[in-house]
Every structure is written in structure tokens, then in C-alpha cells.
Amino acid sequence: MNQQSLSVREAIIERRSIKKFNGQPVDREVLLQIVNDAVWAPNHKNREPWRLVAACGKEILELHKLLRDIAIPKWKELSEEALDKQMQKFTLPGAYAFIIVPEDVRQKQRLEDYAAASMFIQNIQLLAWDYGIGSCWKTPDFLDAPEFREALGVKSGERIISMLQMGYFDDIPKAAERKKSDEIVTFFGQNEDNI
Ligand SMILES: Cc1cc2nc3c(=O)[nH]c(=O)nc-3n(C[C@H](O)[C@H](O)[C@H](O)COP(=O)(O)O)c2cc1C
Numbered sequence: 001m002n003q004q005s006l007s008v009r010e011a012i013i014e015r016r017s018i019k020k021f022n023g024q025p026v027d028r029e030v031l032l033q034i035v036n037d038a039v040w041a042p043n044h045k046n047r048e049p050w051r052l053v054a055a056c057g058k059e060i061l062e063l064h065k066l067l068r069d070i071a072i073p074k075w076k077e078l079s080e081e082a083l084d085k086q087m088q089k090f091t092l093p094g095a096y097a098f099i100i101v102p103e104d105v106r107q108k109q110r111l112e113d114y115a116a117a118s119m120f121i122q123n124i125q126l127l128a129w130d131y132g133i134g135s136c137w138k139t140p141d142f143l144d145a146p147e148f149r150e151a152l153g154v155k156s157g158e159r160i161i162s163m164l165q166m167g168y169f170d171d172i173p174k175a176a177e178r179k180k181s182d183e184i185v186t187f188f189g190q191n192e193d194n195i
Pocket residue numbers: 015016017018019136137138139140175176
């Protein structure tokens with residue numbers, strides 16, 4: 001576990017979504033350590049509205065088979081070997097984490113829980129970055145597919161909000177520009193009429 005001990009600012013600014021991985025496996029222990037730290041995200045009434053289904057190592061091949069069978073119709077015909085090759089060409093995450101939130105019937109609580117889980121996910125991404133592990137939050141349509149939910153053991157009243165692909169990487173993509181504070185901040189009482 002090689003942590004870089006980035007400052008909070010460095011981690012936030014330097015983290016990029018990584019979509020191409022180099023095939024180095026992510027150890028279960030590292031993933032679990034990251035999750036143990038990420039749970040310190042703020043969350044209302046300490047509901048801790050999250051759980052994960054994760055895959056590392058051999059579990060990833062099983063997961064890819066599930067994706068072939070459920071999510072990506074054109075891969076349906078692929079043999080196990082061909083699927084493996086296809087996945088290697090495509091991308092090689094060292095781990096997957098599917099983040100699952102309860103869907104509270106009350107709208108306020110449901111939004112709070114989604115917000116808290118999003119902070120939890122950001123924590124995971126920043127902590128992973130500190131270990132030299134990149135990640136990308138993805139929301140493919142199949143996350144809501146009944147067969148996929150069932151295969152992951154997602155219960156009614158729960159929703160998968162993120163497929164987090166994680167892994168070591170060789171290249172960092174260029175960052176998209178962000179708006180500056182003067183474009184998005186208005187100080188109270190000042191607007192075009194009364195400046
Ligand atoms: C809620 C959410 C959903 C996202 N879904 C996808 C996705 O389905 N596919 C994808 O390639 N990236 C997805 N992303 C990653 C964004 O594209 C990425 O964060 C954005 O381009 C900014 O790049 P950066 O994270 O490197 O700063 C998602 C990010 C968030 C927060």
C-alpha cells in the first residue's frame with residue numbers, strides 16, 4: 001500500500017477520471033482500507049446510506065461474463081477466451097465497486113442520502129488517487145436493469161448509483177477547464193441592478 005500523502009488540495013485538484021488502466025490488480029485489502037476511510041463522509045442522521053458490491057481479481061472475470069450476458073448484447077456470443085481478449089482491448093480495471101443507496105420514500109431523505117453517498121464516492125476516488133489508483137464513476141443504463149440488479153443482490157428499495165471502475169494507470173488525461181469563482185459566485189445583496 002503505497003500512499004503518497006497528497007494534501008487535500010492536491011488530491012482534489014490533481015485527481016482525474018481514469019478510464020484506461022494498465023492491468024495491475026488492485027488488492028482487496030487496499031480497496032477495503034479505502035472504504036474504511038471513505039465512510040467518514042458527512043451524512044444526515046448518520047444513516048450511512050451506502051453499501052458496495054465489489055469485485056477484485058478473479059471476481060472481475062465473473063463480472064465481465066455477467067456484463068456480456070446482460071449488459072452488452074453484441075458480446076453475447078463471445079466464448080470465455082474471446083471475452084477475456086475483448087476486455088483486455090477495451091479496458092482493464094483492477095477493481096469494480098458498485099455503490100448502492102437506499103431509496104427512502106421521503107423525497108428529502110432520498111436526496112440527502114444520494115448527496116451523502118456522492119460524498120462517500122468522492123472520498124473513495126480521492127483516497128484511491130492517493131494510493132496511485134485511478135477511478136471513474138460510470139452510470140451505464142444496465143445499472144437499473146432488473147437482471148443486473150438481481151445478479152448483484154440489489155433489493156427493492158435500493159438503487160445502484162455508481163459503477164466505479166478502479167485501477168492503476170500509466171497516463172493521466174488532460175483536465176477539462178473549470179469555471180472560475182468569479183463566474184459562479186455572487187455575493188449576497190450584489191447583483192447587476194445594485195452593484
Ligand atoms: C454522477 C456521475 C456520472 C458519471 N458517469 C460517467 C459515465 O457514465 N461515463 C464516463 O465515462 N464518465 C462518467 N463520469 C465521469 C465524468 O465524465 C468526469 O468526472 C468528468 O468528465 C470530469 O473529469 P474529471 O473527473 O477527470 O475531472 C461521471 C461522473 C459523475 C459525477
